[in-house]
Amino acid sequence: MAKPLVQMALDSLDFDATVALATKVAPHVDILEIGTPCIKHNGIELLKVLRAKFPNNKILVDLKTADAGYYEAEPFFKAGADIVTVLGISDIGTIKGVVDVANKYGKEAQVDLISVPNKAEVVKAVAAVGAHIIGVHTGLDQQAAGQTPFSDLALVAGLNTGLKISVAGGVKAATVKQVVDAGATIVVAGAAIYGAADPAAAAAEITALARGESASSGGLFGWLKGLFS
Numbered sequence: 138m139a140k141p142l143v144q145m146a147l148d149s150l151d152f153d154a155t156v157a158l159a160t161k162v163a164p165h166v167d168i169l170e171i172g173t174p175c176i177k178h179n180g181i182e183l184l185k186v187l188r189a190k191f192p193n194n195k196i197l198v199d200l201k202t203a204d205a206g207y208y209e210a211e212p213f214f215k216a217g218a219d220i221v222t223v224l225g226i227s228d229i230g231t232i233k234g235v236v237d238v239a240n241k242y243g244k245e246a247q248v249d250l251i252s253v254p255n256k257a258e259v260v261k262a263v264a265a266v267g268a269h270i271i272g273v274h275t276g277l278d279q280q281a282a283g284q285t286p287f288s289d290l291a292l293v294a295g296l297n298t299g300l301k302i303s304v305a306g307g308v309k310a311a312t313v314k315q316v317v318d319a320g321a322t323i324v325v326a327g328a329a330i331y332g333a334a335d336p337a338a339a340a341a342e343i344t345a346l347a348r349g350e351s352a353s354s355g356g357l358f359g360w361l362k363g364l365f366s
């Protein structure tokens with residue numbers, strides 16, 4: 138089975154701080170996510186800068202599209218996004234539009250299940266129109282109300298659609314193995330990395346844990362640990 142991918146969510150509003158954080162973290166993760174507040178605030182220019190600076194990372198643009206799927210997503214695929222998100226609560230025509238334009242560019246559409254009431258039904262419907270990734274997502278406001286993504290992940294994994302499953306919502310070093318064991322193929326971490334004293338080390342630790350490697354063999358973090366042990 139393929140090793141899970143690790144995605145870092147860039148949720149700052151500041152353009153330069155986002156580029157600086159991405160520079161620290163990019164060597165330690167597979168996917169850089171431009172979070173929804175960040176892309177709304179900074180626009181497609183930020184994607185162009187990150188695309189040019191980080192050719193070895195995939196880039197997800199968290200558009201959370203709700204309408205005009207094809208039209209809204211196309212400029213971002215054209216500018217180098219590898220994955221674009223669309224809301225699972227939106228019309229199936231909107232979701233199909235993002236899938237179609239992703240296919241046109243050889244890229245991927247991720248359907249975000251945030252606030253979807255009938256998750257099993259939506260997962261089956263979006264699988265039928267060719268969605269590439271299902272996003273199990275407990276948003277920042279839901280996390281503040283005490284929610285976690287674990288029960289939704291169990292439900293989605295149990296549907297056995299064969300689609301990739303991305304999991305976001307407060308994932309941290311202590312929970313990353315639980316998320317992978319429960320069926321995540323993409324693990325997303327935002328605050329656990331950008332809120333750490335050393336974001337590069339936190340990213341390296343989370344990636345090592347997601348891949349089932351001991352933290353001591355995990356990139357810079359492992360190297361630093363080795364120095365001081």
Ligand SMILES: O=C([C@H](O)CO)[C@H](O)[C@H](O)COP(=O)(O)O
Pocket residue numbers: 146147148172173174199275276277280305306307308325326327328329
């Ligand atoms: O998608 C996110 C949120 O809705 C704002 O765009 C976060 O990036 C995602 O939840 C991951 O961040 P953490 O929950 O802090 O790990």
